[in-house]
Amino acid sequence: xxxxxFEVRFGGxxxxxxxxxGKMLADAxxxxxxxxxxxxxxxxxxxxxxxxxxxxIANGEVDYPLPIAFDCLVLLDQLxxxxxxxxxxxxxxxxxxxRNCPDLPAGDYPCHHLPLSxxxxxxxxxxxxxxVALGALLELSGICKRASIERxxxxxxxxxxxxxxxxxxxxxxxxxxxxxxxxx
Amino acid sequence: MNxxxxxxxxxxxxxxxxxxxxxxxxxxxxCRFFAGYPITPSSEIAERLVTLLPxxxxxxxxxxxxxxxxxxxxxxxxxxxxxxxxxxxxGFSLKQENIGYAAGAEIPCVIxxxxxGGPSTGMPTRPSxxxxxxxxxxxxxxxxxxxLAPASVREIYSETIRAFDLAETCRTPVILLxxxxxxxxxxxxxLEPPTTPRAERKWATGPREEFKPFAVGPDGIPAxxxxxxxxxxxxxxxxxxxxxxxxxxxxxxxxxxxxxxxxLERHREQIDSWEAVQCDDADVVIVAIGISSRAARRAVEICxxxxxxxxxxxxxxxxxxxEAPLCAATKNARAVLVPELSIGQLRLEVERLLGRDKVEGxxxxxGEPITPAQIAARATALASEA
Numbered sequence: 140x141x142x143x144x145f146e147v148r149f150g151g152x153x154x155x156x157x158x159x160x161g162k163m164l165a166d167a168x169x170x171x172x173x174x175x176x177x178x179x180x181x182x183x184x185x186x187x188x189x190x191x192x193x194x195x196i197a198n199g200e201v202d203y204p205l206p207i208a209f210d211c212l213v214l215l216d217q218l219x220x221x222x223x224x225x226x227x228x229x230x231x232x233x234x235x236x237x238r239n240c241p242d243l244p245a246g247d248y249p250c251h252h253l254p255l256s257x258x259x260x261x262x263x264x265x266x267x268x269x270x271v272a273l274g275a276l277l278e279l280s281g282i283c284k285r286a287s288i289e290r291x292x293x294x295x296x297x298x299x300x301x302x303x304x305x306x307x308x309x310x311x312x313x314x315x316x317x318x319x320x321x322x323x
Numbered sequence: 324m325n326x327x328x329x330x331x332x333x334x335x336x337x338x339x340x341x342x343x344x345x346x347x348x349x350x351x352x353x354c355r356f357f358a359g360y361p362i363t364p365s366s367e368i369a370e371r372l373v374t375l376l377p378x379x380x381x382x383x384x385x386x387x388x389x390x391x392x393x394x395x396x397x398x399x400x401x402x403x404x405x406x407x408x409x410x411x412x413x414g415f416s417l418k419q420e421n422i423g424y425a426a427g428a429e430i431p432c433v434i435x436x437x438x439x440g441g442p443s444t445g446m447p448t449r450p451s452x453x454x455x456x457x458x459x460x461x462x463x464x465x466x467x468x469x470x471l472a473p474a475s476v477r478e479i480y481s482e483t484i485r486a487f488d489l490a491e492t493c494r495t496p497v498i499l500l501x502x503x504x505x506x507x508x509x510x511x512x513x514l515e516p517p518t519t520p521r522a523e524r525k526w527a528t529g530p531r532e533e534f535k536p537f538a539v540g541p542d543g544i545p546a547x548x549x550x551x552x553x554x555x556x557x558x559x560x561x562x563x564x565x566x567x568x569x570x571x572x573x574x575x576x577x578x579x580x581x582x583x584x585x586x587l588e589r590h591r592e593q594i595d596s597w598e599a600v601q602c603d604d605a606d607v608v609i610v611a612i613g614i615s616s617r618a619a620r621r622a623v624e625i626c627x628x629x630x631x632x633x634x635x636x637x638x639x640x641x642x643x644x645x646e647a648p649l650c651a652a653t654k655n656a657r658a659v660l661v662p663e664l665s666i667g668q669l670r671l672e673v674e675r676l677l678g679r680d681k682v683e684g685x686x687x688x689x690g691e692p693i694t695p696a697q698i699a700a701r702a703t704a705l706a707s708e709a
Binding site: 162165166168169170173174175176177178179181201202203204205207 | 336337338363364448475503504507508509510511614617618620621624692694695696
């Protein structure tokens with residue numbers, strides 16, 4: 140039988156740490172026994188312009204490693220909407236940054252417009268927006284345990300960024316908690 | 324061996340790209356020399372080995388160009404090291420002269436070709452599968468070639484190891500062929516170091532005076548002389564006799580060139596590898612490699628879910644082509660579909676074996692991979708026509 144697939148896209152612009160978020164999430168999921176395939180853009184856009192990290196998550200083996208239709212879309216920049224929207228499932232979970240991705244397509248889908256980058260700036264660096272987003276994604280989707288992602292974050296963060304990253308993750312969870320509570 | 328029969332995948336561990344798995348597999352296989360010239364989408368192999376090889380006591384050289392990189396690999400192997408280079412289409416074209424030399428002079432080495440869109444410099448960051456024939460027939464003259472075509476990060480690791488083993492066992496260059504998607508996508512894998520011993524170089528023993536560098540035993544493989552061991556060796560790209568010196572004596576040429584092919588035939592048991600999934604009752608068998616085979620695997624599930632009996636045949640050893648296994652897997656099929664990222668190369672080999680009547684291609688060369696839905700739609704149509 141085909142394995143169950145759950146597809147996530149981190150979409151934004153080059154330099155936002157989308158690949159790092161994807162890698163951390165994949166390693167965390169792997170530690171829970173899930174299989175993940177990650178693909179990304181290999182273009183000069185990695186230095187600005189649309190950029191993405193796509194994850195295909197499966198309980199069994201990932202048959203086709205490229206995304207087919209997203210179950211979850213994390214938008215850190217307006218640029219990511221156009222290339223992603225047509226491949227997003229109608230009832231997909233959409234998480235978007237209020238500041239860098241202000242205008243979302245109209246429609247009846249579970250969208251969460253959260254101040255991800257503003258929260259990161261308040262914590263001390265816009266560079267951890269990707270980690271805030273990761274926290275929010277995990278709070279809303281529950282695709283992996285908080286302990287798993289924290290373990291990966293501790294193992295893979297440079298020492299100078301560890302505290303900031305852990306704070307950013309916690310802030311992401313906190314940002315999404317009221318929304319998640321309201322939805323349940 | 325049909326890999327369906329092998330153990331099921333164990334729990335995953337870490338996210339790793341295909342190119343990184345290749346570098347790790349090379350070191351695990353005993354590779355201690357890499358020469359290359361950076362080229363997308365293969366560069367991560369070199370990037371990883373520049374760190375790994377010195378740690379393992381090996382040597383990494385970034386050469387001045389693709390041609391010299393292949394020459395350095397041939398030289399390092401003659402010096403006794405397990406040696407590798409990695410490239411993509413444009414570089415692979417440049418290497419052909421020295422690949423032919425390695426085939427003719429029987430120099431074990433591994434050449435990785437990560438396929439990108441062509442011809443010429445083409446599309447550096449887009450996948451292609453249009454080097455299927457070049458890996459087999461890229462250099463001039465008659466010579467055989469072993470080409471392995473892994474389709475996942477895990478398989479790149481294990482096939483890289485197998486490539487080195489086959490190179491040593493058969494004293495021949497081996498090409499590892501995969502596409503940009505498989506190379507640069509990452510998958511979570513727990514890489515298990517090989518438990519079986521690696522194939523090592525067969526060195527010459529016995530009296531130095533009587534040594535002939537191309538004299539063979541029953542396995543058809545001449546022993547190489549270890550540099551400095553005192554054996555007299557002459558190596559040439561010209562056709563040669565057992566002494567290693569040039570010869571155009573028809574009988575000698577026939578015997579030596581014939582042996583290049585027969586030595587591989589004698590080792591087919593070790594060389595052949597393929598995967599047949601749900602082919603026994605399939606009305607339509609899909610034949611694919613690399614990323615197209617991953618799409619086909621999902622397409623088979625899509626088809627089966629809607630009552631269409633589809634199967635997948637995947638050559639893991641692409642050359643020599645697993646002829647008998649393909650014929651067996653398609654015995655009951657009414658149609659055979661070959662999806663590939665080229666204008667039609669793998670299809671030609673499948674047609675050669677099965678005839679043109681029941682073989683159809685699904686060809687895409689825009690730089691976009693073929694999707695599971697595209698394959699499933701065509702397979703479904705074929706099943707209803709057949």
